[in-house]
Amino acid sequence: MKRYINKFYYVVLLVALAITGACSTDDLDPSLEQSKESENAILAVGDMEGLIKGAYNRMSAAGYYGRDYLVTNEVRTPNVFANGTSGRFTTEAAFAYLPNSVYMWDNAYSVIAIANILIGTDVSTLEGDQAYGEHIKGQAYAIRALAHYDLLLTYGQQYVGGDLGVPYVTEFKGGNDFPSRDSVDSNVENIMSDLETAFEMMNSDYFDTSKEFMSKYTAKALESRVALQFEMWEEARDAAKTVIDSGIYSIVPAEAYVSSFDDDGGTNSIFEIAQSTTDYPGSDRIDFIYRGSTYGDIEVIPEVMDLYDDGDVRADILGYEGEKLRNIGKYPNIGANIIVIRYEEVILNYAEALFQLGETAEALIWLNKIPEARNAELYSEVNVDNILMERRKEFVFEGLYYWDLLRYEMDVEKLSPLQNISETIPYGDYRLAFPIPLNEIDANSNITQNPGYGN
Numbered sequence: 487m488k489r490y491i492n493k494f495y496y497v498v499l500l501v502a503l504a505i506t507g508a509c510s511t512d513d514l515d516p517s518l519e520q521s522k523e524s525e526n527a528i529l530a531v532g533d534m535e536g537l538i539k540g541a542y543n544r545m546s547a548a549g550y551y552g553r554d555y556l557v558t559n560e561v562r563t564p565n566v567f568a569n570g571t572s573g574r575f576t577t578e579a580a581f582a583y584l585p586n587s588v589y590m591w592d593n594a595y596s597v598i599a600i601a602n603i604l605i606g607t608d609v610s611t612l613e614g615d616q617a618y619g620e621h622i623k624g625q626a627y628a629i630r631a632l633a634h635y636d637l638l639l640t641y642g643q644q645y646v647g648g649d650l651g652v653p654y655v656t657e658f659k660g661g662n663d664f665p666s667r668d669s670v671d672s673n674v675e676n677i678m679s680d681l682e683t684a685f686e687m688m689n690s691d692y693f694d695t696s697k698e699f700m701s702k703y704t705a706k707a708l709e710s711r712v713a714l715q716f717e718m719w720e721e722a723r724d725a726a727k728t729v730i731d732s733g734i735y736s737i738v739p740a741e742a743y744v745s746s747f748d749d750d751g752g753t754n755s756i757f758e759i760a761q762s763t764t765d766y767p768g769s770d771r772i773d774f775i776y777r778g779s780t781y782g783d784i785e786v787i788p789e790v791m792d793l794y795d796d797g798d799v800r801a802d803i804l805g806y807e808g809e810k811l812r813n814i815g816k817y818p819n820i821g822a823n824i825i826v827i828r829y830e831e832v833i834l835n836y837a838e839a840l841f842q843l844g845e846t847a848e849a850l851i852w853l854n855k856i857p858e859a860r861n862a863e864l865y866s867e868v869n870v871d872n873i874l875m876e877r878r879k880e881f882v883f884e885g886l887y888y889w890d891l892l893r894y895e896m897d898v899e900k901l902s903p904l905q906n907i908s909e910t911i912p913y914g915d916y917r918l919a920f921p922i923p924l925n926e927i928d929a930n931s932n933i934t935q936n937p938g939y940g941n
Contacts, residue, residue, distance in 0.1 A: 528607050531614030534622045541600040541629050546759045548770035550593040551824055557775055557784060559885035564901045566784050574775060574783045579906035585921035585939050594633040601630040602658040617689060624687030625700045631680035634673060635712055643936060644670045645892045645918045650934060666932040674716050681709040696751045698760040703729050707756045707827050710835040715893050719842040726836035735829035740861045743799045744815045750823045754830060758823040776813040786811040787902045793879050798862040800879055816883045830856055830880055838873050856880055892918060
């Protein structure tokens with residue numbers, strides 16, 4: 487895969503500014519003009535810190551967690567639609583994407599490239615706090631796992647009847663320039679292994695209160711997400727329980743729910759992507775697409791308001807701009823961080839895993855912890871429908887509901903005339919997997935395209 491191997495070299499140039507001494511995620515603006523060979527760039531633990539900042543910075547790109555990844559997942563559900571104001575996301579909302587788009591492929595593999603540089607570093611040879619260096623290396627394992635997981639969900643064939651995942655890249659400048667796609671099962675095994683390694687390597691003494699850097703229990707929170715997605719119920723239960731037992735995080739109470747999305751590093755946040763007025767992507771930012779008259783392409787389908795009980799504070803996230811129902815409260819303004827995973831998800835992961843393992847009474851207790859903290863009606867029983875409904879209400883606009891539908895082999899239903907799809911997309915339809923970017927296919931004959939998009 488010459489193209490993205492070359493992309494790895496390009497990434498070293500992009501993150502060089504971070505190596506030269508950027509001291510926070512707020513001031514990263516990598517420059518192509520400050521090039522270093524990766525083998526010689528890391529001389530001290532401080533250089534590792536610069537590189538890990540570079541990885542987080544790449545995750546914040548508009549083409550990844552800064553906007554596109556979250557919005558694309560959301561706009562393929564009955565929660566929202568693309569109104570065409572600026573033409574953005576109408577293709578994704580209609581499931582009409584083509585192989586000429588790279589979508590989040592390049593950004594994710596760029597993140598992986600940086601992680602692999604750090605993973606391949608011999609910390610014992612570096613100046614500085616080597617224990618902290620090992621902690622950074624643990625973060626790199628978790629970042630590598632998350633990026634591969636996002637790629638697998640997006641491009642893997644697990645929901646379209648195939649068994650191909652994505653290339654799982656574990657070396658910077660590895661010897662295989664033309665890797666083929668690994669299996670879905672192999673991808674999942676590698677992701678879980680990387681998260682286990684991350685948890686073992688990261689040190690609680692370096693807990694980051696800003697939540698802009700992954701901490702030890704971030705790995706377990708992500709592990710609960712991955713395990714849940716692939717029906718590894720015992721692993722999901724145990725990983726979630728580890729986070730719960732840490733005592734570090736808490737469910738945000740009803741009175742603070744709306745403001746929590748503008749409260750960087752809140753008690754319920756486990757990992758979030760740093761944003762600031764310095765490095766926010768201008769008109770490409772996520773709040774610009776959810777509201778406002780300049781773009782404001784993503785509107786909420788009115789029936790979403792009906793999901794919430796009277797008094798449920800989650801309905802306060804919604805609001806009108808004129809006659810348009812909007813996401814007003816999540817991703818509220820310039821500089822508000824973007825939460826990738828929060829404690830409420832871990833709680834619901836735990837409840838669902840308990841239910842699937844037959845522990846229904848305990849599962850109901852944990853399921854009800856979320857509506858109880860939202861001034862919403864409690865559930866009298868626990869079942870798949872109630873679990874998915876609670877997740878939909880809690881995580882609306884956060885890009886999780888689409889994957890919830892697919893993991894339960896559900897169709898993407900046409901429920902509103904406002905949706906961009908002309909008819910229901912049945913489970914197994916080829917459009918549930920994105921096409922591998924055409925330039926990747928052209929550069930590597932070992933890469934197999936997903937069904938429905940040609941060769």
